[in-house]
Amino acid sequence: MTILEELEDLIRARYPILYVVSGEETRVDAAVAGLAQRLGKQVLEWSCTTGLVPAGTSLQSQKYRHAATREPLAALDLVLDHVEPALFVFKDLPPYLNRSQPAVTRRLKEIARHLKDSLKTILLVAPSLELPAELEKEVTVVHFPLPTRDDLGALLDRVIREVEPSGQVEVDLDEAGRERLLQAALGLTLNEAENVLARILVRHRCLSAEQVPEFLAEKRQLIRKNGLLEYYDTVESFATVGGLAALKDWLVKRGAAFTPAARAYGLPPPRGLLLLGVQGCGKSLCAKAAANAWQVPLLRFDMGRMFGSLVGSSEENVRRAIQVAESVAPAVLWVDEIDKAFAGTQGSTFSDAGTTARVLGTFLTWLSEKTAPVFVVATANDISQLPPELLRKGRFDDLFFVDLPEAAERAEIFAIHIARHGRDPAAFDLPVLAAASGDFSGAEIAEAVISALYEGFSRGEELRTEHVLLALRETVPLARTMSEHLQRLRDWATGRARPASRRAGT
Structure with a gap:
């Protein structure tokens, strides 16, 4: 079921209040306008600056403006007084739903009972979910997804139609090049993707697959605004990774799974891999090379940034970081030294009131259930520090042991x-x-x-x-200083992990 079909079903079923979580007001407006036309309803919009006005009213127009309706309570009263079937889109209301303004929350509860017997629906639109407990039973939450490949393809086609007749821009896109651009644009909003295309046309006077880095630069901005993940610019390639032939072959094959041919074949997106081995032997380098080879963002997941002082904030930070990674997917999520990040989970109840254990649980659940094409590369040096539940099948596609080079x-x-x-x-x-x-x-x-x-x-x-x-x-190499530890690592990996290198005779 598409998001439009879901919204139409909820509106026709007379759900009184829908909370649409999206940062793309323009796309939501277009979707609501289409639904209203199909259902024969009016659309009225409210913001704290315009008040309640018919949808599409110009910012300069004063014809339908009533200053009093800029106040939420006055606008909600007009919803009650409105007689004809209508959809009311409230864009700035969630910040008013707090304990400092209980009257707004109470009014919404009262209106919800009234709307169940009418042909009117309120849609709250906001980029994040801010819902007081008093309204949880009255409001239905709908997550408006980011543009699909088809949506981005329609945008690209429109831009090409607009610029080709001028003759001032060269369009050099075959089917493979078009696919590369759309793949890079996934995870952006339509407005962000349109901005990138405009920047490409202004800067290069050419539209081709060579402009993929422009889309990655836009995603870098999204990551920096959030602050929980680090965006890594990398120039590494598999050619700059010495040895590790088996691991590099494995990564090359998984990279092909992001193509349309792979989707048509029925290949699911690769989940990720866990790299265990000696320090300084290329585990992190492989994560960088894979992201560069696949032309996707490389995001570093620093577990130290996740832990906060407030109860529940650490788990919320992990969920937010995951949401950001999924929002710019396809991407490579690099979890460096995961053994140190989750060391001590067994005693977490006594050391930090269970925070580390809960963070691990949140992360493991996502590893098992994720559907977004976020490829996780986790590296570890000490297997004894890893919780056993991290190693079970379904979390990662494979486990590789990276030994000293021959x-x-x-x-x-x-x-x-x-x-x-x-x-x-x-x-x-x-x-x-x-x-x-x-x-x-x-x-x-x-x-x-x-x-x-x-x-x-x-x-x-x-x-x-x-x-x-x-x-x-x-x-003096570290392998000699810590020879006993290295031997224990090799003993554990034998029969449990795939060797990253092709040893002589194999």
């Missing part, structure tokens, strides 16, 4: 980081470097290259293999 992978990592600093990897003895860096993680290899650069610069010499070897000899 010799061939280390050579690949050296080549990536040497090239990143403007040197030709072919000028270095990569097999020798790989052999000298046993037990080194990818992060430690990257740091060794940087140390070698400092060494070469201090000597006034060009970077050479000898400088890197010196840096390696002066470094």
Whole structure:
């Protein structure tokens, strides 16, 4: 059932008060106007600046304006006095529904009983739900969804029809390019998407799939306004991830699930994966590379930002962060070091009155029940800190173990980081470097290259293999310092998690 069908059913069934949760007043107005025309009803709108006026009244017009109806009680009295079938759209009323103005709440309760026997319906429109307990039994809440792919497609077609005749804008969109643009626009309101298209036309004088980053920039603004999630701009790609061939292949296949062909095939959106392994071996790097390869926003879910001092605020912050992630979907939600975020849930009742346990419960329920295309990448270093309920099937698509790189992978990592600093990897003895860096993680290899650069610069010499070897000899890798912990991690992962790398002979 579509949102329009749901609204029509509720109006025809004489539900007295509908609370439409949406930040898109223009879309709601258009939907209500269409329903009113189909049902043969008038539409009147109320705001705190215009009062109660017929829908579509110009801001400059004074013909239907009555200053007295700017007060909520006066406007509600007019609803009672109105005789003909009508839909009343109240846009600024929810802020008045508080304990400081009990008369407005009481009046709505009284009107609700009257409207059940009439052909009139009140629609409260607001971007968030603010409903006092006194009205919970009288009001029906309807969540107005963000534009669908078809809605955005209609907007794109309209923009193209408007700009093509001028000849001043080049439109270079095949079916695949159009799909990429629409995929990037999902999660935006129609107004936001139209603004992005206008900015593209002004800035580039061209409309093509190459403008996908413009839509991602708009989503970055949405994330920054909320403050609970961090938006990460990333230039990483699978080419800058050394080794981890099995994990990269898995991610490439899941990325194809966002395409129309995958939807037609019946593929569900991928849910996510849990990456367990040694620090500095590329777990977080893979999250960044996946988001960049799939051309979707990368959002970092920092559990430390979720916890608040007020009772219930932590759980509410998690729900708000999830809503934001879903509102800009498709997206990658990166939960870094999830083992530390949920450490101590067993003793949460005694340490923080159960707050951590409740936050975990909220997050786990969403992982199991989510339908929005939000791909979750959770990373962990210590499996003993993870609650067992997080590991069950249905939360994540798969569990990968990221081990220390083997010799061939280390050579690949050296080549990536040497090239990143403007040197030709072919000028270095990569097999020798790989052999000298046993037990080194990818992060430690990257740091060794940087140390070698400092060494070469201090000597006034060009970077050479000898400088890197010196840096390696002066470094004690973490895997040797914490060898017992690493072995326990490997023992646990054997038979329980898929290896992220293709080992020799596999």
